[in-house]
Amino acid sequence: MARGLRRTYRAPDGSEIRALDDVDLDVQRGELTVIAGPSGSGKSTLLQVLAGLDRPDSGSVHIGGQDITRGGDRTLSRMRRRRLGFVFQSFNLIDSLTARENIALPMQLDGRKVDEARMQSLADSLGLGERLDHYPTQLSGGQQQRIAVVRALVSDPEVVFADEPTASLDTQSGEQMIATLLEVAHHHGHAVVAISHDPKVEQAGDKVYRMAAGQLTLVRSNEAARTDFSPAAPWAGQH
Numbered sequence: 001m002a003r004g005l006r007r008t009y010r011a012p013d014g015s016e017i018r019a020l021d022d023v024d025l026d027v028q029r030g031e032l033t034v035i036a037g038p039s040g041s042g043k044s045t046l047l048q049v050l051a052g053l054d055r056p057d058s059g060s061v062h063i064g065g066q067d068i069t070r071g072g073d074r075t076l077s078r079m080r081r082r083r084l085g086f087v088f089q090s091f092n093l094i095d096s097l098t099a100r101e102n103i104a105l106p107m108q109l110d111g112r113k114v115d116e117a118r119m120q121s122l123a124d125s126l127g128l129g130e131r132l133d134h135y136p137t138q139l140s141g142g143q144q145q146r147i148a149v150v151r152a153l154v155s156d157p158e159v160v161f162a163d164e165p166t167a168s169l170d171t172q173s174g175e176q177m178i179a180t181l182l183e184v185a186h187h188h189g190h191a192v193v194a195i196s197h198d199p200k201v202e203q204a205g206d207k208v209y210r211m212a213a214g215q216l217t218l219v220r221s222n223e224a225a226r227t228d229f230s231p232a233a234p235w236a237g238q239h
């Protein structure tokens with residue numbers, strides 16, 4: 001996915017900060033990839049570059065055969081809307097819209113029609129099938145998160161990025177979120193990339209990398225993780 005990424009910032013005293021120092025990364029469908037590491041090690045910079053929200057000084061990021069570090073801003077934002085899904089720390093649900101309307105909104109803003117059957121089957125598989133016509137305030141914190149996950153998945157993205165997905169959650173909701181991300185990777189067959197400080201997220205990862213001073217090292221790879229990935233799922237294998 002990413003090769004030779006470098007991103008340098010200039011500190012106020014004029015010195016260079018290597019936020020990304022020759023980073024390579026491959027992510028696989030059907031796997032939860034976790035990027036851990038201390039504050040300031042470069043995790044957010046990496047996520048931003050992988051998701052096309054920031055450009056590296058050098059190196060490449062390929063998503064679906066396209067190098068997203070090339071091309072103009074419009075191409076980039078279209079690629080982001082069509083090929084990537086995001087689960088942020090705050091779920092950014094709109095209280096005046098139902099769950100169904102919240103899920104549909106990003107695709108509607110992009111001028112696309114939502115596949116209602118896909119939405120329903122994602123919601124069913126995350127235990128939200130009966131809740132799509134509820135408003136966010138009528139849902140528990142855990143259910144709200146899962147709405148945000150369905151919203152990230154409904155456009156069938158190639159990669160789903162999760163930025164500190166458990167940071168704002170209590171222990172139980174955090175555990176539910178981890179189970180949901182694993183379900184999304186293992187059962188729905190998406191590539192899920194989470195950056196996190198949370199040891200429980202790190203423990204759950206199929207592949208775990210650690211960032212330190214802008215360098216990325218693989219610390220664990222669990223090859224058995226993908227055995228329950230079902231290519232027969234209706235949303236799999238369409239890329």
Ligand SMILES: Nc1ncnc2c1ncn2[C@@H]1O[C@H](COP(=O)(O)OP(=O)(O)OP(=O)(O)O)[C@@H](O)[C@H]1O
Nearest residue numbers: 009010011017019038039040041042043044045046
């Ligand atoms: N816009 C910027 N200008 C200057 N330096 C920056 C900028 N953004 C990040 N940095 C520096 O780059 C390094 C990596 O920052 P980054 O935010 O990627 O780390 P992080 O691992 O995500 O940290 P945290 O876990 O605290 O969010 C840090 O030393 C940071 O101070």
